[in-house]
Amino acid sequence: MEPNLRALKVIVIGLGVVIVVGLGALIVGIVNRAGGGRSDAPVAAQFTLPPNAEVLEMDLDGDRLALRYRVNGVQSIQLFDARSGKAVATVALTP
Helix, strand or coil, X not given: CCHHHHXXXXXXXXXXXXXXXXXXXXXXXXXXXXXXXXXXXXXXXXXXXXXXXXXXXXXXXXXXXXXXXXXXXXXXXXXXXXCCCCEEEEEEECC
């Protein structure tokens, strides 16, 4: 085989590998942008606070809901997972 044909064969194989890798990266990018099946549809979640709690403030950041509330004069902040309604953390505020 001539040296020119051998070099051409190596170049063609190399470019074929580049095309296959690029196509794989394109497919991965499309799947990642699709969100992996995550839906932005409204979710009905129920959040449980202590009895007689008075909600003073709430804030939503992504999938986290922060509720500041007062029970018998004591303020607390409770963090919830907004999709499931489960409590993630509670912070008691002391004066």
